[in-house]
Amino acid sequence: xxxxxxELLQKPWGLWWLQGRRLxxxxxxxxxxxxxxxxxxxxxxIPTLIIFIHLVFDTHPAIAMPDDTNILAGVVEFxxxxxxxxxxxxxxxxxxxxxxMTERSLHFYLLSPVRRExxxxxxxxxxxxxxxxxxxxxxxxxxxxxxxxxxxxxxxYIFNGPGAHxxxxxxxxxxxxxxxxxxxxLLLSMLFRNPTPAAMLVFAWEAxxxxxxxxxxxxxxxxxxxxxxxxxxxxxxIFALLMVKTDPVSGWIASFGLLLLIAAVLSYSCYxxxxxxxxxxxx
Amino acid sequence: xxxxxxxxxxxxxxxxxxxxxxxxxISLTIPPxxxxxxxxxxxxxxxxxxxxxxxxxxxxxxxxxxGLEPGDANEFFRNVGxxxxxxxxxxxxxAWQFLLDSLLLYGMSEMEAHRLAREALERVxxxxxxxRKIAGYSKGMRQKVRLAQAIAHHPRVLILxxxxxxxxxxxxxxxxxxxxxxxxNGMHLIISSHILDEVDSISDRVVLITxxxxxxxxxxxxxxxxxxxxxxxxxxxxxxxxxLASRMFAVNHCVEARMHADGKGVFLRTGDIDQxxxxxxxxxVEGLVKIDTVAPADDDANAIYQxxxxxxxxxx
Numbered sequence: 253x254x255x256x257x258x259e260l261l262q263k264p265w266g267l268w269w270l271q272g273r274r275l276x277x278x279x280x281x282x283x284x285x286x287x288x289x290x291x292x293x294x295x296x297x298i299p300t301l302i303i304f305i306h307l308v309f310d311t312h313p314a315i316a317m318p319d320d321t322n323i324l325a326g327v328v329e330f331x332x333x334x335x336x337x338x339x340x341x342x343x344x345x346x347x348x349x350x351x352x353m354t355e356r357s358l359h360f361y362l363l364s365p366v367r368r369e370x371x372x373x374x375x376x377x378x379x380x381x382x383x384x385x386x387x388x389x390x391x392x393x394x395x396x397x398x399x400x401x402x403x404x405x406x407x408x409y410i411f412n413g414p415g416a417h418x419x420x421x422x423x424x425x426x427x428x429x430x431x432x433x434x435x436x437x438l439l440l441s442m443l444f445r446n447p448t449p450a451a452m453l454v455f456a457w458e459a460x461x462x463x464x465x466x467x468x469x470x471x472x473x474x475x476x477x478x479x480x481x482x483x484x485x486x487x488x489x490i491f492a493l494l495m496v497k498t499d500p501v502s503g504w505i506a507s508f509g510l511l512l513l514i515a516a517v518l519s520y521s522c523y524x525x526x527x528x529x530x531x532x533x534x535x
Numbered sequence: 536x537x538x539x540x541x542x543x544x545x546x547x548x549x550x551x552x553x554x555x556x557x558x559x560x561i562s563l564t565i566p567p568x569x570x571x572x573x574x575x576x577x578x579x580x581x582x583x584x585x586x587x588x589x590x591x592x593x594x595x596x597x598x599x600x601x602g603l604e605p606g607d608a609n610e611f612f613r614n615v616g617x618x619x620x621x622x623x624x625x626x627x628x629x630a631w632q633f634l635l636d637s638l639l640l641y642g643m644s645e646m647e648a649h650r651l652a653r654e655a656l657e658r659v660x661x662x663x664x665x666x667r668k669i670a671g672y673s674k675g676m677r678q679k680v681r682l683a684q685a686i687a688h689h690p691r692v693l694i695l696x697x698x699x700x701x702x703x704x705x706x707x708x709x710x711x712x713x714x715x716x717x718x719x720n721g722m723h724l725i726i727s728s729h730i731l732d733e734v735d736s737i738s739d740r741v742v743l744i745t746x747x748x749x750x751x752x753x754x755x756x757x758x759x760x761x762x763x764x765x766x767x768x769x770x771x772x773x774x775x776x777x778x779l780a781s782r783m784f785a786v787n788h789c790v791e792a793r794m795h796a797d798g799k800g801v802f803l804r805t806g807d808i809d810q811x812x813x814x815x816x817x818x819x820v821e822g823l824v825k826i827d828t829v830a831p832a833d834d835d836a837n838a839i840y841q842x843x844x845x846x847x848x849x850x851x
Contacts, residue, residue: 264609267642274639282625356623359590360684363619364640365612526606530590531552532621 271366272374279378283344284385292340296386299327299336303397312401317409321418324398325483328391328422333429333477334458337387341433342451344383348375349525350441359530369522376438376518383430391426395419414482421482421503428480428510432473435517442524470509479506540602542566543587543692543723548596550582556747557582560596563752565725568739569718572727573840579747580727581620584694587725588617600692601723613641616685620696622677624669630656630680631665637684655687660709674701682710692723699728711737735836745844759834765842766790766804768833769811774825776801782818786810802832 283289303324312320349372352358361371399406399415409415436454440447461472469475479501501509543565550557558579572580585591586598589605598604603611624633634655638648656665659679664672669680678701685693695714699707715737718724728734735741741758743750751758759767766788772795773779780792780801788811791804805811812829819826832838 267609270642271640278636278639282628286627352625355626356621357625359619359621360625360637362590363588363612363617364637365609365642366640367608527592529592530585 268367268370272370272377275361275366275371275374276378276381279348279375280381283347283378284382288347289344289382292343292386295336295340295343296390297393299331300390300393300397303327303394307397307401310401312403312406314402314405317399317402317405320398321483322485324394325418325481325485327394328425329478329481329485332387332391333425333474336390337383337426337429338433338455338458340387341379341383341430342437342448345376345379345434345437346441346447346451348379348438348441349528350445350447353530353532356532362528362530368525368528372438372522372525373518376434376521379434379438380431383434384427387426387430388423391422392419395422418482421480424507425477425480428507429473429477431514432476432510435514435521436473439517439521439524442521442528471513473510473513476501476506476510476513479503543600543725544598545583545586546597548586548593548598550586550591551594557591558586558744558747561744561749563742563749565723565740565742567721567723569714569724569726569737570740570742571734571738571836572725572742572744573836573844574727574744574750575844578745578844580744581696582747583744584617584619584696584725584727587694588615590617590619613688614690615692615694616688616690617694618681618685618696618698620700622674624677624680627668627670629666629668630661630672630683633669633680634684634687638687641688651687651689655683658686658713659683660706675703675706678702679706686717690722692725693717694725696727698726699733707733738836741836741839743839743843750843751839755836755839756831756834758839759831766806767808767811767831768802768804768838769808769829770795770800770802770832771815771829772800772827774799774827775823779803779818779824779826782824783811783814786814 349358352361362368364371366374395415395418399410402409406415410419437447437451440450440454444450458472458474461469461475462478480503543563545561545563548561549559561583572583574580582591586593587600587605589608589611600611600615603614605611628636631652634652635648638651639645641648643651653662656662659682661676661679661683664676669677672680678698682695682698685695698710698714702710711733714724714726718737718739726734726738735755738755740753741755742752743758768791771779776794776799780794780803783789783803783805784792788805788807789803790806791802793802795801803811815826815829818824833842
């Protein structure tokens with residue numbers, strides 16, 4: 253035990269941390285501020301635009317606030333978690349490895365004096381920062397615009413009512429969704445030449461997950477996030493399927509469970525990247 | 536440093552891409568200096584280089600570069616630079632930013648990274664274009680950026696895959712002079728090139744490979760001597776080449792004579808080089824022919840390539 257501790261202390265943690273930070277900064281610069289990311293901006297901010305139009309053109313009697321609160325919860329659960337963040341993360345994270353394979357530039361990183369695990373984790377961090385910057389900003393903007401039209405009643409709902417807690421939970425959901433889907437798509441982009449079909453399978457899996465046995469529900473990002481929703485949306489028709497909660501789970505267990513899932517996926521990704529080969533002609 | 540830690544060692548290394556052979560059972564030891572990899576397209580040259588740098592993993596066997604393995608990325612890539620033939624870069628980046636990003640990953644200070652980036656770009660004569668986007672560069676300039684990136688951190692082993700591709704004659708000469716200088720300073724330089732005549736002039740050793748198999752390796756002149764079934768060709772510059780040719784043809788080992796285009800020399804092909812030089816000395820002493828220079832005409836990499844591999848790429 254003491255030997256292992258000594259070995260761990262002798263590892264160049266400082267250098268790894270510096271390399272990781274620098275790699276992350278390079279990746280954020282290359283991914284976030286490019287025209288290729290414009291469709292992800294669109295995914296993140298299209299609800300914001302719609303809510304803004306709602307703010308400008310609709311009246312906001314206090315009686316309509318519960319409906320708007322439900323609509324916002326629906327936007328988070330049905331749009332952001334299942335569509336916006338899902339496909340946004342697919343675009344951001346699958347580009348990090350597979351995109352560089354396609355552009356034939358990944359070898360520059362593999363020829364640098366950086367452990368491949370550090371490279372993978374730095375890419376994951378960069379993808380997470382990019383996704384969080386977009387989607388956290390979008391959620392905060394959605395929330396602010398949704399209640400701005402109610403004036404003093406809206407402010408009272410946020411600062412003295414349940415509004416602030418709801419926003420906190422939405423932000424937690426967005427953070428966990430970005431990290432969870434990000435980890436999954438980063439792995440898929442290493443496993444498959446074209447990760448989109450596999451992502452579609454994940455999409456279908458997430459959709460049918462609520463009606464699967466509880467053990468299988470644990471292998472899903474959305475199933476953990478459902479338990480964190482601060483508001484239960486009345487589900488009707490096809491939406492009722494997505495609202496099924498088989499096992500009630502506390503918020504912290506759901507968060508911890510999803511973080512464990514993310515850690516497991518990242519650990520396997522680290523194992524895979526150790527043996528990743530550059531074969532652009534076949535990739 | 537012991538002898539093994541000073542060399543690049545392949546121990547029975549094979550690489551298969553599925554069912555396709557990359558290289559097969561390569562055992563090879565490469566000392567410091569300039570080594571040229573010679574072989575036709577698809578012979579396994581790039582696979583050997585990718586194996587050396589960990590871009591692909593061996594299916595079997597072991598290899599080490601100066602005692603290091605690519606798995607230890609931190610130590611390995613401080614000592615190794617690889618200029619690949621992949622003509623691609625991260626999008627929208629300038630040469631300066633590209634080099635700076637690469638150097639910062641070594642953990643050095645920004646000031647040191649700036650200094651090394653500037654030094655490398657000036658070394659490949661790209662200082663003036665450093666702040667332009669690489670996407671707007673010519674093929675030769677992109678080649679220079681890759682070379683600058685490979686040498687910027689002062690590696691002890693430099694691996695260059697077709698480094699003269701796309702370069703104009705002036706840039707080729709400059710690159711060759713740079714390689715020669717680096718080789719003289721005790722570096723390992725592994726070069727693959729199709730421009731054999733030029734690379735040959737600076738190479739200490741040659742490794743011939745075809746179809747994934749090692750055909751021959753060693754000092755170029757040694758390798759040529761070992762190809763005993765191909766008569767050696769010698770160019771003799773003299774005042775009476777016709778007379779010299781007739782004298783030489785009187786002996787059995789001389790099988791071909793061809794006049795030099797300027798009429799002041801003759802190419803002679805012999806199956807016994809020792810006997811040939813002995814006879815030539817005799818003729819010189821007789822004084823009938825005034826001999827100016829004598830030089831082997833086919834112990835370069837190009838000729839050896841033709842003899843051992845042939846124009847169709849199949850080993851003979």
